[in-house]
Amino acid sequence: MKDADSKYFSNLTDRERAIFEGGISMGALFHQFTGTPVNLRIAEDLERAIAEAISLQPAIRDVEVHIDRERLMEASGEFGYTSLTGEMLDVTLTVEYGSAVIRVRLEYIEELKYPLMYVHDE
Template identity: 40%
Template structure:
């Protein structure tokens, strides 16, 4: 592409910035907590810690973390320990970002055996 045909404005839109912020929040949540020991007794305190930790970040208006307790119990039934490592297969997460009046809703849930993170909606 020649310099003459390049777009003149490369400043991200508010919607693009909101989507970027949501991606940062998901990266933080997943990589900060993956590997954390989890048991049925610690689910409530761990989900609260995850939600509050990510909600501290700029532009984050809401975080909901649900642990798939049936999946957790199945993993523990096959284990000699009374806890396991937190991985994406145990989580369903919704993160809402509000950047300059643009609201982005994102979600992570299992899809075809993989914890898929996706953009649900962008509203101005």
């Protein structure tokens, strides 16, 4: 990875690299896992599985995934489950690269009608 870093990433500061990797992993999480069948009973296991998978990506040090139980219940129809949506997700990634540590958050913002991804600084 050292070689790849110097070959492909020498134009980024540590902070820019952390921001880039955090963006990639949040986009990946959203588009990989929305649509997954979920209900109250399995929500906790799904949170953990999502966290474990995204933790494998470069520079991701920690992943906290929360599925909103109220929205989950509201969305569940006749068959006792629903598909995971961006509205139900609240996720925080801790991203560390070199000397930089940032947090990236995914949060559904009602007034934007949009699952917003943004950067927190430590």
